[in-house]
Every structure is written in structure tokens, then in C-alpha cells.
Amino acid sequence: MARTDISTLGEFGLIDHFTKAIHPQNASTKLGIGDDAAAIDHKSYRTLATTDILLEGVHFNLEYVPLKHLGYKAAVVNISDIYAMNGRPTSLLVALGISKRFSVEDIDELYSGIRLACSEYGVDIVGGDTTSSMTGLTISITCLGEVKQENLVTRSGAKPNDIICCTGNLGAAYMGLQLLERERIAAYNNPDLAQKAFEGKEYILERQLKPEARKDIIEALKTAGIKPTSMIDISDGLSSELLHLCKASGTGCSVFADKLPIDYETAAMAEEMNMDIVTCVLNGGEDYELLFTIAQQDYDKILPMQDVSLIGYMQKAEQGCNLITRSGAEIALKAQGFNAFEN
Amino acid sequence: MARTDISTLGEFGLIDHFTKAIHPQNASTKLGIGDDAAAIDHKSYRTLATTDILLEGVHFNLEYVPLKHLGYKAAVVNISDIYAMNGRPTSLLVALGISKRFSVEDIDELYSGIRLACSEYGVDIVGGDTTSSMTGLTISITCLGEVKQENLVTRSGAKPNDIICCTGNLGAAYMGLQLLERERIAAYNNPDLAQKAFEGKEYILERQLKPEARKDIIEALKTAGIKPTSMIDISDGLSSELLHLCKASGTGCSVFADKLPIDYETAAMAEEMNMDIVTCVLNGGEDYELLFTIAQQDYDKILPMQDVSLIGYMQKAEQGCNLITRSGAEIALKAQGFNAFEN
Numbered sequence: 001m002a003r004t005d006i007s008t009l010g011e012f013g014l015i016d017h018f019t020k021a022i023h024p025q026n027a028s029t030k031l032g033i034g035d036d037a038a039a040i041d042h043k044s045y046r047t048l049a050t051t052d053i054l055l056e057g058v059h060f061n062l063e064y065v066p067l068k069h070l071g072y073k074a075a076v077v078n079i080s081d082i083y084a085m086n087g088r089p090t091s092l093l094v095a096l097g098i099s100k101r102f103s104v105e106d107i108d109e110l111y112s113g114i115r116l117a118c119s120e121y122g123v124d125i126v127g128g129d130t131t132s133s134m135t136g137l138t139i140s141i142t143c144l145g146e147v148k149q150e151n152l153v154t155r156s157g158a159k160p161n162d163i164i165c166c167t168g169n170l171g172a173a174y175m176g177l178q179l180l181e182r183e184r185i186a187a188y189n190n191p192d193l194a195q196k197a198f199e200g201k202e203y204i205l206e207r208q209l210k211p212e213a214r215k216d217i218i219e220a221l222k223t224a225g226i227k228p229t230s231m232i233d234i235s236d237g238l239s240s241e242l243l244h245l246c247k248a249s250g251t252g253c254s255v256f257a258d259k260l261p262i263d264y265e266t267a268a269m270a271e272e273m274n275m276d277i278v279t280c281v282l283n284g285g286e287d288y289e290l291l292f293t294i295a296q297q298d299y300d301k302i303l304p305m306q307d308v309s310l311i312g313y314m315q316k317a318e319q320g321c322n323l324i325t326r327s328g329a330e331i332a333l334k335a336q337g338f339n340a341f342e343n
Numbered sequence: 344m345a346r347t348d349i350s351t352l353g354e355f356g357l358i359d360h361f362t363k364a365i366h367p368q369n370a371s372t373k374l375g376i377g378d379d380a381a382a383i384d385h386k387s388y389r390t391l392a393t394t395d396i397l398l399e400g401v402h403f404n405l406e407y408v409p410l411k412h413l414g415y416k417a418a419v420v421n422i423s424d425i426y427a428m429n430g431r432p433t434s435l436l437v438a439l440g441i442s443k444r445f446s447v448e449d450i451d452e453l454y455s456g457i458r459l460a461c462s463e464y465g466v467d468i469v470g471g472d473t474t475s476s477m478t479g480l481t482i483s484i485t486c487l488g489e490v491k492q493e494n495l496v497t498r499s500g501a502k503p504n505d506i507i508c509c510t511g512n513l514g515a516a517y518m519g520l521q522l523l524e525r526e527r528i529a530a531y532n533n534p535d536l537a538q539k540a541f542e543g544k545e546y547i548l549e550r551q552l553k554p555e556a557r558k559d560i561i562e563a564l565k566t567a568g569i570k571p572t573s574m575i576d577i578s579d580g581l582s583s584e585l586l587h588l589c590k591a592s593g594t595g596c597s598v599f600a601d602k603l604p605i606d607y608e609t610a611a612m613a614e615e616m617n618m619d620i621v622t623c624v625l626n627g628g629e630d631y632e633l634l635f636t637i638a639q640q641d642y643d644k645i646l647p648m649q650d651v652s653l654i655g656y657m658q659k660a661e662q663g664c665n666l667i668t669r670s671g672a673e674i675a676l677k678a679q680g681f682n683a684f685e686n
């Protein structure tokens with residue numbers, strides 16, 4: 001593959017190069033890239049805004065993450081936050097810090113992943129900033145969206161007895177990461193074996209490398225006439241997200257270990273690595289599934305919905321936030337999360 | 344000063360710590376920090392959005408930039424972009440990557456600068472992301488704002504014969520940087536001399552370390568009933584900003600060297616360092632003054648305005664983009680800008 005040094009284009013040439021393939025799809029994008037700021041017409045809707053920063057060596061390892069997938073994922077994790085407010089994502093701002101290690105072609109790959117995600121989710125890239133960095137790659141993405149005030153779903157609306165729902169399945173992205181890390185280390189010793197180790201594990205790899213945001217669920221909830229009472233996307237792990245909902249809503253919760261949705265590849269990988277699957281589901285992050293609560297009266301409406309599991313219920317705060325094990329024992333949930341500041 | 348390791352608070356504790364002092368001032372901030380996204384009510388206004396990323400070692404040097412000033416500046420450069428659209432800034436999202444070198448107290452200093460700028464300009468901090476970094480400090484800020492569609496001023500509306508206006512004075516921030524760099528090197532040899540070298544140069548230091556956005560000018564233009572035909576803020580240097588306006592508007596321009604607004608401290612510093620002052624004004628950046636064009640018919644309205652200089656006029660594209668020197672010679676403007684990818 002050709003390798004064009006970024007310095008050959010210069011700052012303005014580089015911005016032109018990356019932005020020429022970007023064309024707005026939303027009528028609300030009144031002014032996109034190329035001015036001091038973008039202008040978006042959200043009319044009577046509320047503007048939603050969220051930002052995430054991804055740093056090489058902390059959030060991703062380019063030894064096994066292709067740049068196109070990285071771009072896709074960086075966009076999706078922000079888009080997912082807008083859906084978690086029951087909103088529709090409209091606009092993306094992309095700020096990059098790029099070290100000399102990267103060529104124009106590398107950044108083209110990254111951008112092609114960002115553009116693909118935007119195309120999948122109907123989002124316009126409306127601005128950004130591109131600069132050099134001393135070390136590695138920095139990706140900072142901001143996503144804007146819109147929501148009618150009456151449809152806004154925050155973390156704080158859950159009430160005791162509300163049903164806790166979860167989309168898709170959990171722990172897959174985390175087990176995919178464990179697999180990639182294991183094979184990265186193994187590949188030092190024997191590069192030929194690596195490819196083989198991934199056979200039959202494509203699903204968990206895809207969940208780690210190319211996660212999707214649950215646009216389909218937001219649309220299905222609308223069609224079913226259900227407005228969740230609270231909602232969050234699962235980026236840090238089920239346990240910490242449950243605690244966020246409970247803290248914001250002033251409630252406690254009970255979730256049942258035997259109700260947690262787990263794919264068989266995830267379970268098999270946990271078994272192979274001798275890890276406790278429930279712990280992986282509670283503390284492994286990056287699934288970007290939606291965790292939400294609904295009122296009891298919506299029970300009949302949620303039952304026929306595809307890809308939604310009912311995993312527990314909200315309760316009074318003084319009853320605590322607990323996992324009920326298969327044997328019926330209550331274990332208090334802990335906010336494991338991702339303490340990037342440790343070790 | 345106390346030094347608290349960031350790891351002692353953990354990710355969620357750290358976010359709580361930094362956000363507890365943040366209180367919305369705008370009624371439009373319907374939901375601030377603490378959910379998956381912020382919700383802002385821009386009603387019938389267009390939403391404006393801009394983002395900037397600042398990396399240690401590329402955009403700032405903590406050897407001479409205090410963290411509080413850095414926070415202030417990081418906010419102001421984004422706020423300035425919203426004014427450059429003739430808008431009103433409303434909301435800020437702050438994403439930080441922090442290495443172990445920094446303590447909680449350090450980041451408190453940085454945040455106190457960000458909060459001060461927000462308070463000065465009536466902006467709410469509505470969200471962000473805080474994570475660890477392997478190396479140094481990364482600051483990525485996104486600013487949202489609002490503007491009525493009929494008041495939006497882009498880069499592309501200038502016409503031949505429009506008058507080119509510039510606020511404040513230029514080159515000061517650049518000469519402040521030259522001074523700081525010179526004294527940083529000198530201080531290695533003799534630390535006692537450094538403080539003395541700054542006497543009588545406080546203005547250019549402040550322009551570099553604590554720039555302001557021209558909120559006052561945007562308000563004065565409104566009061567005077569002037570809507571610029573095009574506008575941009577001067578972040579990269581006058582020359583490159585003029586070329587941006589001309590390219591976007593499809594015009595050329597003539598600006599007069601003897602009309603360029605220059606403070607005497609800036610001029611004295613250029614003299615002292617044996618640098619050509621006009622070159623410093625054309626290519627030195629970070630002044631965050633506004634560069635705008637107005638129709639000829641607004642000439643009488645602009646004349647009484649404080650702190651605005653008329654520096655030239657727009658012309659047809661085929662007449663080029665030129666500086667007219669004191670001796671009357673025409674020199675083509677070049678986009679020097681800031682090529683962070685070179686060397």
C-alpha cells in the first residue's frame with residue numbers, strides 16, 4: 001500500500017483530503033464542515049450532545065484493531081449514547097491527534113470506518129479538528145442528536161417495581177477482547193497459530209471490534225408504544241450501569257443471574273479461559289446494548305419484542321442493588337467499571 | 344500544595360469531584376452532566392457546534408503555561424468560534440486525557456480555568472469524558488451555541504468592494520509566545536533573570552496566556568445594526584484567515600500594511616527580537632480577534648465603533664489576495680498557518 005507522509009499535505013491540505021468524501025444526508029445539516037462551527041437545525045427538538053475520547057494504549061491496541069474498525073467503533077460508541085436518551089443521532093464532530101507513525105492512507109482507513117458508521121446510522125460529519133500528536137493516535141468524537149422533549153429518557157425516571165430490560169446479549173465484547181489479548185501474546189511465539197485460534201469465535205470478535213448501536217430497539221420501542229422510564233447504554237459493564245440507573249432514580253434493584261442474556265460463544269470462551277461467566281457479564285464492558293426500565297403496565301407490550309430480555313426489577317433504595325444467584329443468594333452489585341487510572 | 348493521586352478517586356469518583364462545582368446558568372440547559380448525553384433547548388435557533396483538540400508538547404508547554412490559564416484558553420478558543428458565526432455560545436463538553444504525572448489538584452486548577460471562562464461568557468459545562476493517558480495531557484473541547492438563521496454569518500458571504508474589518512490588535516499573542524520561549528531557554532542558564540525580562544511586557548504575555556473571545560464586538564455589531572457579510576476568528580494568523588474568507592466567498596482582497604492594528608508592546612518586542620512586525624501580524628496566530636467584512640453601505644455605522652480597524656477591501660478573485668506595503672508594492676498573501684505536521 002502507498003504510504004504518503006502527512007507532512008506532504010500540510011494542515012489545510014490534510015483537512016481537504018479527509019473531508020472531500022463527506023456529504024450531508026440530513027436536511028437539518030444547514031452548514032457542515034468548512035466554517036468556524038457547524039449549524040444544525042433541530043427545530044422544536046432538544047439538542048443532545050455527548051463526547052468520548054479514545055487514546056492509543058489506553059482504549060485500543062493497534063496490534064489487533066484494524067484502523068477502519070477503530071473508526072467505526074469510535075463513532076458507534078458516541079451514537080449509542082444518543083440512542084440511550086431515546087434520541088436520533090444527527091451530527092458528528094471528529095477531532096484527531098495523529099503522530100508521524102501514521103500515513104495519510106492510515107487515516108483514510110480510520111475515516112472510512114467513521115464514514116461507514118455515519119452512513120449506517122444516518123449521521124452527518126459536520127466538523128472537527130486535525131492536528132499532530134507527539135505520541136500515538138488520539139480520537140475525540142462528539143455526537144449531536146435530537147429528541148422531542150416528551151420522548152427524552154434519562155437515567156433518573158425509574159420507580160420501584162419497574163421491569164429491568166436488556167437488549168441483545170452481554171459479555172461478548174469482553175470475551176472477544178480476552179481472546180485478542182491471549183492471541184496477541186501467543187503470536188509472539190508462533191505467528192502461524194493465531195489465525196486458527198479465531199475459528200468459531202467470529203461473533204465475539206465482531207462484538208469487540210465492530211459493535212453496533214441499538215437503533216433498531218429504539219425504533220421497535222416507538223412502534224410498540226413503549227417509553228422506557230429510564231435508560232443507559234452498557235459501555236462499562238452491566239453492574240456499573242445498573243448502579244448508575246439506581247443512583248440517578250433513587251431506587252435499588254434485583255437482577256437474576258439466570259435471566260442474563262449470554263451468547264453460547266461467550267459462554268464457551270469463558271469456559272475455555274476458566275473465567276466466571278456471570279462476573280464477565282457484570283463487569284465486562286463495551287457491549288453497547290441498551291439497559292432500560294419499563295412500567296409494569298407495559299409488560300404485555302414488551303413480551304413480543306425481539307432481542308429484549310427481562311432481567312429483574314427495580315425496588316426501594318433501602319432494599320439495595322443485588323444480583324440473585326441461581327441458588328437464590330443475594331449478592332450486592334459493585335461498580336467495577338473501568339478504572340483507567342489504576343496500576 | 345497537597346498532591347492527591349488521581350487513582351485514589353477512581354474514574355467515577357474523579358468525575359464526581361470535577362463536576363460538583365458545575366451549575367447550569369442557562370435556562371436552555373435542560374439536562375447537564377450525569378447522563379449519556381446533555382439535552383439543550385435551542386428552540387427556533389440553529390445549533391452551532393465546534394471542536395478543538397489541544398495536545399501537550401504540540402499546542403502548549405506546561406513549563407510556562409499555568410494550568411488555570413490553559414483551561415481558560417482551551418475554553419475561549421472554542422467559544423471564539425461560536426462568536427465567529429455571529430452566535431451565542433451556550434454549552435461546553437470537556438474531554439480530558441490525563442497521565443499519572445498530574446494530581447487531582449492539577450486538574451482542579453485546569454478545571455477552575457475552564458469554569459472561569461464559562462462564567463465570563465455565560466456558558467454551561469454540560470458533559471465530557473475523563474480518562475487516563477499514557478503520555479501527557481490531552482484537552483478536547485466541544486462548544487455548542489445558538490443563532491437565529493437570519494443572523495448566521497459564514498465565511499462565504501463576502502462580495503467585491505466589501506470593507507475588511509479587524510478587531511483589537513494583531514501579533515500580540517505571537518510575540519508573547521516568542522518572549523516565553525526565549526525566557527524558557529534563558530532560564531536554564533540563569534533562573535533569577537527570567538522574572539525581570541517580563542517587566543513592561545505584561546500585555547503581550549496576557550494575550551498569549553489568557554486570550555479573550557470578542558463577545559463585546561458581536562454585541563456592538565448588533566447594537567449598531569450591522570450584519571457582517573462574512574466572518575472568521577483569527578486563530579492561525581491574518582494571512583491564512585483572509586485566504587479562508589476569500590476562498591469561501593470566491594473573492595480576492597487587498598489589505599494595507601499601514602492599516603494593520605498593532606500594539607506598541609508587540610512592535611517593541613518584534614524590534615527587540617529583530618523580527619519583521621508585518622510578517623508577525625500576517626503569520627502569527629492565537630489572537631482570537633474577529634476578522635469580518637461589511638457592505639459599503641455600513642461604512643458610516645462602523646466608523647464610531649470602538650476597537651475595530653478597517654484594513655482593506657474585497658475585490659474580484661482574479662485580482663488576487665494581496666498586501667499593499669507602505670511603499671505601495673503588492674505582495675501576494677500566503678497561507679502560512681500552523682503546519683503542526685512539519686519537522
